[in-house]
Amino acid sequence: MPENLMLRQPMPDTKWSAGSLRITSQTVGASEISARLGIAPDDQFERGSLTSPRNPSSVRREVNVWIRRSGLGSDRWPEEHVAALVRLFDGHREELIRLSDACDLEVVLGFGSENGQGGCVLPAHLLAEVGALGLDVVLDLYPPTPEDAATGT
Structure with missing residues (x-):
């Protein structure tokens, strides 16, 4: 069979997902x-800190940021990340609602x-469980890069 008529085997599709709870505030550190939550973050940044500590001329953060990841691998479905975060924060519902007065709370x-x-x-x-915790949902989509399209991946 001529080469131009041979079927090309599809490249394996690499999908990934991640989930975290992000709390930001102008006033609450x-x-x-x-x-207040009794939960340690995976990452935290204080207002006024450099966005890139190795670059002294980088922009300073305008808000305090507190981040807790779902703890699941990137091979898990997005709804699994959400469910893990709901389980982690379910016992902290009242404190999340109190924090929402001065903070933005988002499942990312x-x-x-x-x-x-x-x-x-x-x-x-x-x-409904996410809503009961007073959390907004932010979905960040990462399309393939132009380099992926050029190489067929």
């Missing part, structure tokens, strides 16, 4: 958020795929 989901396709279902019961 990251260390105070930890103390990241999703990427080499071919640009993909998605997930966030079941109604899970969205």
